[in-house]
Amino acid sequence: MAFDPTILGIACNWCTYTGADLAGTTRIQYPHNVRVARVMCSSRINPAFIFRAFELGADGVLVGGCHPGDCHYSTGNLYARRRLAVTKKILDFAGIEPGRFKVTWISASEGHIFAETVKAFTEEVRSLGPQTKFAVTKGNDQ
Amino acid sequence: MVKKIEHDRIQEIIAALMEKGILYAPVEDEEGVNFHLVDDPARVTLDFYNTVQGPKCAFFPQTEELIRYRMTHEGADAAEVEPDESPQVLFGVRPCDVRSLAIMDELFCGGGIVDPYWKNRRDNTTIIAYAFDTVDTVDFYGSFGIGAADDTGADILMVKVDGDLLLDARTEKGTALLAALDGLDEAAAEDEKRFAAAVEGAGALETRRIDTDCVARDLPGIFDSEFWQTEAAPCLNCGVCTFVCPTCHCFDITDETLFSKGRRVKTWDSCMFTDFTLHASGHNPRTKKHQRLRQRVNHKFSYYVTNCDVISCVGCGRCTRFCPVNIDIAGIVERARKRASSQQINNQ
Amino acid sequence: MKGIEKRLREEAKKLLETGSVSAVLAFRDGYDGDHPVPFAARDVSDADAIVFNEYCTHNLARYVTEYEPGTKIAIAAKGADSRALVVLIQEEKVKRDDLVILGIPCSGMKDARRGTVIDEATTGNTVNPVIHDIMLADQLPEPDTSPYSVLTDLESRGHDARWKFWRKELSRCIRCYACRNACPLCYCDPCFVDQTEPRWADKSPSLESNLMFHLTRFYHLAGRCVDCGDCSRACPMNIPLYLFHKKVAKECEEMFGQTAGMDPEETPVMVDFKVEDSDEILL
Secondary structure (H helix, E strand, C coil), rough: CCCCEEEEEEEEHHHHHHHHHHHHHCCCCCCCEEEEECCHHHHHHHHHHHHHHHHHHCCCEEEEECCCCEEECCCCCCCHHHHHHHHHHHHHHCCHHHHHHHEECCCCCCHHHHHHHHHHHHHHHHHHHCCCHHHHHHHHCC | CCCCEHHHHHHHHHHHHCCCCCEEEEEEEEEEEEEEEECCHHHCCCCCCCCCCCCHCCCHHHHHHEEEEEECCCCEEECCCCEEEECEEEEEHHHHHHHHHHHHHHHHHCCCCCHHHHHHHHEEEEEECCCCCCCCCCCHHHHHHHCCCCCCCCCCEEEECCCEEEEEEEEHHHHHHHHHHHCECCHHHHHHHHHHHHHHHHCCCCCCCCCCCCCHHHHHHHHHHHHHHHHHCCCHHHHHHHHHHHCCCCCEEEEEEEEEEEEEEECCCCCCCCCCCCCCCCCCCCCHHHHHHHHHHHHHHHHHHHCCCCCCCCCHHHHHHHHCCCCCCHHHHHHHHHHHHHHHHHCC | CHHHHHHHHHHHHHHHHHHCEEEEEECCCCCCCCCCCEEEEECHHHHHHECCCCCCCCCCHHHHHHHHHHCCCEECCCCCHHHHHHHHCCCCCCCHHHEEEEEEEECCCCEEEEEEEECCCCCCCCCCCCCCEEEECCCCCCCCCCCCHHHHHHHHHHHHHHHHHHHHHHHHCCCCCCHHHHCCCCCCCCCHHCCCCCCCCCCCCHHHHHHHHHHHHHHHHHHHHHHHHHHHHHCCCCCCHHHHHHHHHHHHHHHHCCCCCCCCCCHHHHHHHCCCCCCCCCC
16 A cells, blocks of 8 residues: 655645635645644744654644735744744754755645645645654554 | 683673673663673773773663553553563672662652662672772762772672683672572682782772761751852752662653553653752742752751761762762762761750 | 962952952862862952963853852953853843953863863963953964864764764763753753653653754754853764764854854844845745
């Protein structure tokens, strides 16, 4: 059976989450592998969430926020940009392949881009295989 | 009856011991020489003054599973993890560390309530002590009546002399183990003499000494003194001293659950941590570091004596060697004693 | 170094005599001369106990956050120590006016436990204090070495090799928290790792919970770590934490154009942003 990645998605409420919703309402097909969690702003994301996701067995993490300059709270995503950049460098240095963690800016009207991004990212993670480095004991029973 | 083996053939005896049970021995690793569960005889070494941590991990591991559980639709499905009863061998333990085990016995087996995790392993372990042949400037085990070649509590005493390891049983368990090990040569009369000479030589080694008379009685008298603030000023409140100490035994019990299954574990804790005495109500009686340092010193040198009739310190010097800011517990106890007696003189 | 010790004692005496500070943070002898202990001199008579030698490696900025805000403190500050003070000032944990910084240019410090000389491989290459009120010795020539050249080996390895390295190193961690407690910038109360709701990391030192602790801590020090190396020296298990902290520091410098702890007027990189920050790395 082909490997079916488990990917955590974190989407900001005003842009990416709404964009994902649009993809749904316009019936665009995209893979089921990204499980989306909603935050009010990408700056809500504590990098510890990303580390924890990999520790709990996520094969990939996809973060979506408003385009820089368009943050609903004006500057949230500008702080997030720096935080997530550092997070990416930390994961890379620790030995997690860069293809497993992606940050993307998707607006509320870009439903099709959300779908495309999920499709492409799922394939990338699928090609990298299961993430077994941080997830020493994948606790999920299912 | 002394047995011997060339030190260069140490791997043979290690391999033989591994067949007798779970073997804990000093292994060279990135942190230095430390007690590890041995899986490769080639990594065992006797080339050290003392190990990073004591051998308490053989009886009181840093993490011990107590219960494993899983949640099902019907409720929780939990099973106790049975205390281990496998035979164990502890190889290469310095005399001060051997003594630490007897001190911990008072806590884990004395007082009517027995900790089966500790006791089972203790009962099933054979201890091979390793005599010192030098002293360093930090140890003070002589203060507790422990000798450099002390065999109290050991099943076998081992000395390293001129490229040979000479082993002599001290208990029935030790005799049985030595008899069961192939590859050990019977010692000649010459070797018996060398063994005796080595033990005598070690007996002449002197560590620094602190005066332990009346410490237990006098420490409570300076409980409220500013002495503790001064002594605790450099302390970082990490937990290194407690984690390298062979007689520290505080532990915590927590549940580690992931999705629908988990385990209840006992893990080492440290009285130096800020939240060690944090109550569920939010109150914490020891918020200041001098309170915590005072507690550690009083516990080891006074309260443990009241409860178990022995000082809970063997003078191995590890806390001092590994303290990031070079705090010396022997110095603290000496100064405390002097402060206590000058206070008594002033009160008269 | 004897010259520095003499001047340190003189300045300490002056400051304590005039009562302009409540304490002078320096060192005294420990159980022997090679194992000094951080020491807060409070009386003029304490000043004679002050020592300074090549084993006085500890970052005394660590103790500044233990004092009530507003307390006037003098502090013997080597290069990295002074940078830590700058970060504390930037983060408003201490006011510049409450500090009398006794700058100590030095190199050739030694790690007594490991018997090694401390150089830019395991600590930064800040030999001269970046702020001071009084300099206790002449400035040293700026080194031409990079504090990041020690990273070349790990950086050149592939992800699997790097993971193998960090898995080996971080598995040894016994969660004694010496690293965190030795760090002058780990002053959070409570620390995230001590929280139970949410529980970020389990108490037992499994690889997974060690990863949570260390990676999150590396992140928390991004743009703040001043490369003093105290964390790695404090570690009883010889884990080369400085390698990861240096890597994060290097990346922050390259991405955001600022070095931690150089100018009290600057805003630390992680609480700032520029509209021109690059997206490249994220995508």
